[in-house]
Amino acid sequence: MTDSPIRTETRGHVLEVTLDRPKANAIDLATSRIMGEVFRDFRDDDALRVAIVTGAGEKFFCPGWDLKAAAEGDAVDGDYGVGGFGGIQELRDLNKPIVAAVNGICCGGGLELALGADIILAADHAQFALPEIRSGTVADAASVKLPKRIPYHIAMEMLLTGRWIDAEEAARWGVINQVHPAGKLMEEARALADHLASGPPLVYAAIKEIVRDAEGSDFQTAMNKIARRQYPTVDVLYSSEDQLEGARAFAEKRDPVWKGK
Template identity: 40%
Template structure:
């Protein structure tokens, strides 16, 4: 069996953590071991004060992630192994962990993102897609559920388009994905990671305290009435932080700020 360190590669570039799914022989499909490795990596990254942004990508240019490993699941079904719904397992729900990570996250979609692979991309804050990538949720064609997408997709794009993707299970191309707001940017084949890193580097130029407040408030306020959302006070307050004092001083002095994250 492949070790978790082999199926999820990790690299630091400055304050950016790059996580690379490494299962190209299975179109980077999600296995239980990979899901567990992703959960651990995102939890660790959220707790590490030196990490200011996370970029998630995959090996190869055929697929970012093809979703669950259906060949492995078919073998388990044949062996009579019961299926455990995602929210009834001992470990946390991988898409939920990625979505709730307090650091900015970018999915560099080097190839197609389908089924759980698209859900993994949707759990990230932003998405950069290679021009040849396709996107779809074929769960209805497989008798599966697309639980995370059922919740998230109608919140992210027009509901009619979301239902069409869910009900028909057909794929859309990168241009349609950008038109409906599923991806932020489209780049030539092989350039998704480089563009995602450029975005991450720009993010890392900004105050960590402000970024954390923005991310936590956006996540926690989702679905709340506006008066309740405005009264949230998540994480460290940028208004009373050292970073706020430094940011204003640096602006007045016409220099780059030196952020301390507090």
């Protein structure tokens, strides 16, 4: 994609999405809509199995909402596009793994974008915060997600004070998965994405649908839905060639060949 705040590159089954809006990779309404289109197309392309989302440069992953654009007329409750802010947070049926490679400052809506991924890797100089409190607004998606993912009191401290944390502390609290030297970040993200891309796509889809739905459900209800094949992805998986291939490969002591069908 050229002449766009979003750069994309396809490597095999992996799509790399780079937010490239100098100077800070902030997201305005137009950029968010483009990101939604990119991730919608990724979702619907059977040849693509995993996505990496990162930022251009070495200083910023994403600081979130573009306040300069807001001052010029972008409404905070405007049209963010098909996937909501940043393209992935509200995109329905996004049942493929997404890796966030956080290459620098990651705050506000940028942290919410990273939280929309399934696995978060960060450069060792990355920093994280939810500074919305200082500008008199609410970090809406983070207010929903973060207290469910890390200790409540740490999440509330970040939301209520806007305190910055470094990559090591973010990893300690479980905000992110791993910390890597900046020069190795994309190498590690690509290795992880390639590993995921070699796995069973129908199983990934079932995992993501179950996890997403079960977040608002009790354990037994979710288990009953799985057993009754009431999740569309589970129903497809249990009737698939890949389900048989997995069993055959195990019995024959060989690596499975996943077809995604």
